[in-house]
Amino acid sequence: MRVVVTGAGGFVGRSLLLRLADEGHQVVALDHIAPGAHGGDVLVGDLTDPGIIARALAGGCDAVVHLATMPGGAAEVDPIGARRINIDATIALSEAAAAAGAEPRFVFASSIAVLGSPLPPVVDDDTPLRPQLVYGAHKAMIEQWLATLSRRGAVDAVSIRLPGIVARPPGPSGMKSAFMSEVFHALRAGVPFTSPIAADATMWLMSIDTVVNAFLHALTLEAPLPDSRAITLPALQVRMDELIAAIARQTGADTSRVAYAPDRDLQAAFGAYPPLSSPTAEALGFAHDGSTAALVTSAIATIEKQESAQ
């Protein structure tokens, strides 16, 4: 399968490229930063440049995985710049994919940010979308666009709504949810960590390996999809103190240097996730990590692999 991957140089992108190569797919990797070695074609350029989209699709495509985005924190600061990537470039890419392939699968990295806040006592597949962030609004708008293109037979879209992903590498990401990964790095390094959400705050989390599994599954999924083409992935509901305890158990870390200083906005945006019911995704074969312990094991294994590769 010839797969064009945008945002290929990002955290999810690099992990996905390796798995796509392992499974024998022909990959065209596109990003403004080089994604590193993965055995496929690499195009380095700006997705807002129609020329780069044309080059990526010049050889046709069976599928697109569209990861490129301006994330939540950055989009709040620069909403018009975010629109150019999250809306304009995404629409241009979808139109180009429709022209380059025969109803190609278009896997879109949507986000639970489409749900907004405050959330109802339980979130399920019928929960209305009430995004609060520019980023969440953009994701909801593109879900609508891709559902329309799918009804028209132009592309065969699957929008998967990603929960918090752990553990991203250290360093700036433009993501407001960066603390979910920083807690892993701080505890492993034995440095102080101050949680910007309360001990009993609840997140929806998925390990990067499980996220990559979801993308691979979405690429080849043949079961009938909902008309919205949008799927809230199953995610583990995890309390912050339980996450910290699980990391400490598996790393032998000392939790005495962990403090809690909840930030009202971050707590509302990332620490108030109720129980999640995602029957559509489960019926289609998507799964979460199974348990907080398994999530932490998976996340730490990824961190160790990255460290040994450096």
Added chain:
Amino acid sequence: MRVVVTGAGGFVGRSLLLRLADEGHQVVALDHIAPGAHGGDVLVGDLTDPGIIARALAGGCDAVVHLATMPGGAAEVDPIGARRINIDATIALSEAAAAAGAEPRFVFASSIAVLGSPLPPVVDDDTPLRPQLVYGAHKAMIEQWLATLSRRGAVDAVSIRLPGIVARPPGPSGMKSAFMSEVFHALRAGVPFTSPIAADATMWLMSIDTVVNAFLHALTLEAPLPDSRAITLPALQVRMDELIAAIARQTGADTSRVAYAPDRDLQAAFGAYPPLSSPTAEALGFAHDGSTAALVTSAIATIEKQESAQ
């Protein structure tokens, strides 16, 4: 109230400007074609030019009425050009309005095209959006965007979903639904008319006077609005043969030169509207024309007024 009106040179815009002036509002009229005399400020330019938006809002604003759009037929031919007006310029306008006013009312001309087709046996306020046209997808996306901006307290949006509007002036409009107005002009002129939808096809219609009333009402409405900020306006469900009979009764026209040659796509898009239940709009004080006879009377009165003004 200082009101910025985009698409002011269009059919709805020109009618709205006159009423706004009558009611003593200060109007800034913006379009790429001059809207004619109406007593307010006029800016002629392209809405995709950020400079023209800045000039329109330079004096602040209490409200925006955003009519400018690339309509259905034209957007199908040029989806990327349509995106620049229907999405990009609209988002830029909403951001500029948020910066120029204190949570200004933003009245958005949405469309029943957001509902798509085929429709369920009855459409109500809970009917999910399944747009089929690029135009309908764009309108649905902007509804989502404006609901988000309203939740954020940036603007105070009302998206009103317009049904078919009669009777637009003769001539090209870029609208696939142009036949709904052409039937008035053909019968009055005594020339042959071939309906592109069947005799028993059902449309949702509103006269231009009633549409203008809806915009004026949306401008000042203070009742609590739905979280979606989107309101399907009440519309009359009218059969094509009943519309033709009502026009003939009121104009003395001969219907022997009327023929029916249904076009599958037009019939699906404009001739298959089921009964409409719009309790949200009605509770907020919006109303339809009352009866097919009243709708036709109103539409013909507008045509006669336009003719006498020429």
